[in-house]
Amino acid sequence: MTxxxxxxxxxxxxxxxxxxxxxxxxxGAWRGLRKAPVSAWFGLSVIGGYLVVAVVAPLIAPYxxxxxxxxxxxxWSAQFPFGTDQLxxxxxTRLVYGARNTIGIAVLTTMLSFLLGGALGLLAAVLGxxxxxxxxxxxxxxxxxxxLIFALMLLSIFGPSVKxxxxxxxxxxxxxxxxxxxxxxxxxAVMDFVEAAKLRGERLGWIMRRELLPNIMPPMVAxxxxxxxxxxxxxxxxxxxxxxxQPPTADWGSMVRENATLINYGDVTPLLPAGAIALLxxxxxxxxxxxIHQTSGLRDEH
Amino acid sequence: xxxxxxTVAYRLSLGLLTLVLVSIIIFSAVEMLPGDFARAILGxxxxxxxxxxxxxxxxLDRPPVQRYLRWVGNVVRGDFGQSFASxxxxxxxxxxxxxxxxxxTLFLAAMTALIAVPLALGLGILTALxxxxxxxxxxxxxxxxxxxxxxxxxxxxxxxFLAVRHPIFYSLATVSPDTPLxxxxxxxxxxxxxxxxxxxxxxxxxxxxxLLNLLxxxxxxxxxxxxxxxxxVILRHALPNAWAPIATIVALNLAYLVxxxxxxxxxxxxxGIGQLMVDAVSARDIPVVQVCALIFAVTYIxxxxxxxxxxxxxxxxxxxxx
Numbered sequence: 001m002t003x004x005x006x007x008x009x010x011x012x013x014x015x016x017x018x019x020x021x022x023x024x025x026x027x028g029a030w031r032g033l034r035k036a037p038v039s040a041w042f043g044l045s046v047i048g049g050y051l052v053v054a055v056v057a058p059l060i061a062p063y064x065x066x067x068x069x070x071x072x073x074x075x076w077s078a079q080f081p082f083g084t085d086q087l088x089x090x091x092x093t094r095l096v097y098g099a100r101n102t103i104g105i106a107v108l109t110t111m112l113s114f115l116l117g118g119a120l121g122l123l124a125a126v127l128g129x130x131x132x133x134x135x136x137x138x139x140x141x142x143x144x145x146x147x148l149i150f151a152l153m154l155l156s157i158f159g160p161s162v163k164x165x166x167x168x169x170x171x172x173x174x175x176x177x178x179x180x181x182x183x184x185x186x187x188x189a190v191m192d193f194v195e196a197a198k199l200r201g202e203r204l205g206w207i208m209r210r211e212l213l214p215n216i217m218p219p220m221v222a223x224x225x226x227x228x229x230x231x232x233x234x235x236x237x238x239x240x241x242x243x244x245x246q247p248p249t250a251d252w253g254s255m256v257r258e259n260a261t262l263i264n265y266g267d268v269t270p271l272l273p274a275g276a277i278a279l280l281x282x283x284x285x286x287x288x289x290x291x292i293h294q295t296s297g298l299r300d301e302h
Numbered sequence: 303x304x305x306x307x308x309t310v311a312y313r314l315s316l317g318l319l320t321l322v323l324v325s326i327i328i329f330s331a332v333e334m335l336p337g338d339f340a341r342a343i344l345g346x347x348x349x350x351x352x353x354x355x356x357x358x359x360x361x362l363d364r365p366p367v368q369r370y371l372r373w374v375g376n377v378v379r380g381d382f383g384q385s386f387a388s389x390x391x392x393x394x395x396x397x398x399x400x401x402x403x404x405x406x407t408l409f410l411a412a413m414t415a416l417i418a419v420p421l422a423l424g425l426g427i428l429t430a431l432x433x434x435x436x437x438x439x440x441x442x443x444x445x446x447x448x449x450x451x452x453x454x455x456x457x458x459x460x461x462x463f464l465a466v467r468h469p470i471f472y473s474l475a476t477v478s479p480d481t482p483l484x485x486x487x488x489x490x491x492x493x494x495x496x497x498x499x500x501x502x503x504x505x506x507x508x509x510x511x512x513l514l515n516l517l518x519x520x521x522x523x524x525x526x527x528x529x530x531x532x533x534x535v536i537l538r539h540a541l542p543n544a545w546a547p548i549a550t551i552v553a554l555n556l557a558y559l560v561x562x563x564x565x566x567x568x569x570x571x572x573x574g575i576g577q578l579m580v581d582a583v584s585a586r587d588i589p590v591v592q593v594c595a596l597i598f599a600v601t602y603i604x605x606x607x608x609x610x611x612x613x614x615x616x617x618x619x620x621x622x623x624x
Binding site for chain 2: 142144146147148149150152153156157158159237241243253263264265268270271274275278281282289
């Protein structure tokens with residue numbers, strides 16, 4: 001959570017976004033991309049690779065997701081590229097399916113969190129008054145409990161399942177989205193064109209969707225990347241603790257836990273799913289960094 | 303001075319209010335339990351009488367407000383109630399489970415803080431001093447990566463290379479109350495190192511950012527134009543004004559330790575409160591989960607509160623009001 005404290009400034013600054021840069025349709029985007037640093041290219045290609053693997057998982061994987069195909073903990077071989085796990089399932093297959101499950105669940109959670117937090121944040125920004133105050137204080141209290149601890153407590157009440165996991169993390173994470181969308185929404189809500197829309201008698205939903213939303217897109221997109229990383233790491237940590245995504249679903253966090261004992265024999269296999277998690281978060285961070293740089297014209301030194 | 307006291311008192315009362323609200327949320331955990339929870343704990347074969355007795359035992363037959371006040375009263379006196387694992391002839395109070403674990407966790411956290419804080423501040427100042435040099439770039443790239451890595455990856459990589467392939471440290475941090483101090487330190491090296499790597503990255507980047515932020519202010523430019531050396535400008539002109547943000551950064555990152563400790567304790571089988579909480583969540587032992595959550599939340603809130611108070615107290619504008 002210190003992550004967002006550190007990022008808050010550049011993200012907020014991204015509001016002062018130079019629209020001209022992206023105005024020209026695809027041409028502008030391509031011009032920006034060509035000048036992108038190596039790190040951004042690295043990030044984009046890694047994300048692209050993961051998405052392809054996630055979509056065509058059944059075509060790449062040699063075996064079924066939960067199919068027992070060999071003995072327990074078999075070594076790396078031509079038949080099993082990364083060996084087998086504690087039940088004799090092919091590790092490579094599970095890694096491939098893990099891309100689909102782990103990333104899919106994290107993306108779904110982040111989208112839910114943005115839907116909830118973004119809507120409430122914009123609502124608070126437009127309406128102000130007691131609604132804004134009430135929501136703000138509620139979020140303050142919810143954020144006073146560390147997120148992982150809160151999630152653990154809620155999971156012990158409702159029981160671990162994918163549905164509960166997604167809902168709990170989405171609700172807890174939406175508090176952060178609320179803070180940002182309210183703050184950047186506020187800046188736009190005081191502008192004349194919003195006032196004009198109100199006087200025209202536009203409905204609340206229209207003002208939020210058509211007047212505010214387009215003007216706060218850049219910081220929200222950057223925040224989506226960062227929140228995705230955070231949600232992805234939280235879900236992986238919970239799965240690693242055995243309280244997140246449950247077997248037999250192939251998932252990277254649980255795979256680390258299931259194969260962790262191999263570490264004691266000097267085997268690197270359990271580091272593969274952990275590395276897969278790390279590579280994706282690093283890639284997303286690289287892209288977000290570049291995006292913030294692009295949209296805010298921000299440089300490190302002033 | 304009066305103004306300062308008023309600001310601090312205001313902030314403290316806000317903190318107290320937050321503590322009360324958070325304790326209510328944690329208490330309501332029992333309220334939110336699904337209806338069939340007693341059955342889930344006692345097993346499908348439980349008779350309606352046993353279920354009713356269990357509900358009476360955890361106090362579900364009294365109104366919530368009364369129960370909350372009783373719970374808070376007991377917690378303040380150090381009585382955390384009974385674990386759900388208690389049975390007739392086998393009493394486990396939550397306090398007896400939590401106390402030794404809490405000591406272990408505090409030991410680990412203190413050890414980490416002693417290594418991490420000086421290291422992070424030093425690196426932060428150095429990178430601000432030599433900004434945009436290859437040293438700065440390298441440290442930045444490494445810490446940005448470290449922030450993105452899951453804790454368990456760092457933990458297992460350290461375990462693989464520093465304990466298994468090159469047996470320098472213990473791979474498991476199993477300590478007991480009668481482990482001598484030196485061995486305890488030795489066994490806690492890897493968990494402490496993992497936590498250090500996790501929080502140094504944050505702390506160092508925030509220190510650097512706070513310093514760079516100050517460096518853009520006009521009085522620093524004046525100092526530069528006077529011809530002072532770079533290190534003198536940073537150490538004598540910028541740093542004294544940066545202590546407030548740096549204190550906040552340290553407190554925030556120690557609060558972050560609270561969360562990091564859970565995963566790291568599980569990896570190294572360190573008998574701390576994080577592992578206790580994870581076990582209690584798996585067993586759905588709500589009283590233990592509540593107390594662990596309360597301890598984590600209170601620590602977190604107090605650290606954040608300390609950060610705020612330090613920031614208020616070290617602000618010269620509040621110390622010398624006109």
